[in-house]
Amino acid sequence: MLGSPCLLGLLALTFSLVLKAQPLAPQGFEEEEETVWPPLPAVPCDYDRCRHLQVPCRELQKAGPASCLCPGLSSPAQPPDPPRLGEVRIVAEEGRAVVHWCAPSSPVHDYWLLLWEGKEPPQKGPPLNATVRRAELTGLKPGGAYVVCVVAANEAGESLVPEEGGEDPEGAGLSAFGPCGRLTVPPRPLTLVYAAVGVGTALAVLSCSALVWHFCLRDRWGCPRRHRAAGVL
Numbered sequence: 001m002l003g004s005p006c007l008l009g010l011l012a013l014t015f016s017l018v019l020k021a022q023p024l025a026p027q028g029f030e031e032e033e034e035t036v037w038p039p040l041p042a043v044p045c046d047y048d049r050c051r052h053l054q055v056p057c058r059e060l061q062k063a064g065p066a067s068c069l070c071p072g073l074s075s076p077a078q079p080p081d082p083p084r085l086g087e088v089r090i091v092a093e094e095g096r097a098v099v100h101w102c103a104p105s106s107p108v109h110d111y112w113l114l115l116w117e118g119k120e121p122p123q124k125g126p127p128l129n130a131t132v133r134r135a136e137l138t139g140l141k142p143g144g145a146y147v148v149c150v151v152a153a154n155e156a157g158e159s160l161v162p163e164e165g166g167e168d169p170e171g172a173g174l175s176a177f178g179p180c181g182r183l184t185v186p187p188r189p190l191t192l193v194y195a196a197v198g199v200g201t202a203l204a205v206l207s208c209s210a211l212v213w214h215f216c217l218r219d220r221w222g223c224p225r226r227h228r229a230a231g232v233l
Ligand SMILES: *[C@@H]1O[C@H](CO)[C@@H](O)[C@H](O)[C@H]1NC(C)=O
Pocket: 128, 129, 130, 131, 132
């Protein structure tokens, strides 16, 4: 008498398990099919390492509504890789230059510029936060030949500068994709006076050579022709 409800209960349980198990099986297959698709949307974050006032990619990831992908970074326990110096635009008339750079693939806390001329010790610019990719140098001398470098720093240290204060600005330290570059300020722009002096000098040189040709060379080059003419006759 007691056994039959027990048996019934067991039957009901088994039945319900079977019923549950049946819809589970196709679901399992669907899940397997779904895993073929990437679980994360493979959309790169709107991050440009060369863009001025670029928010760090990790912060874009945190702030964004949808997840996006960031470029890989070196370990925060290591000093950053050197940034890459970009365009250096010189405004010679105002003795200033605007320097652009691109962030390294490393966590960066701040940047600064180093500037030196010849064998002088490098001058260090003010610290710039991690979003900055552009800075201005002022007080450049006309005709000056400088070396400018971008340094990136984080908690672990600062990026390397090849040949800091180096005596050899022509050396291999200034590679095309490195943190440093040469900055040559043109001499004072040609004013009208300079242009006039230049044109005057050119005219004087021209008239001198005309006179030299007239009095010296023409005789020498002219005479053999006459001699030759005489010889033929
Ligand atoms: C970083 O510096 C720039 C330029 O000085 C400034 O506009 C920006 O607000 C600073 N950003 C932060 C997060 O401090």
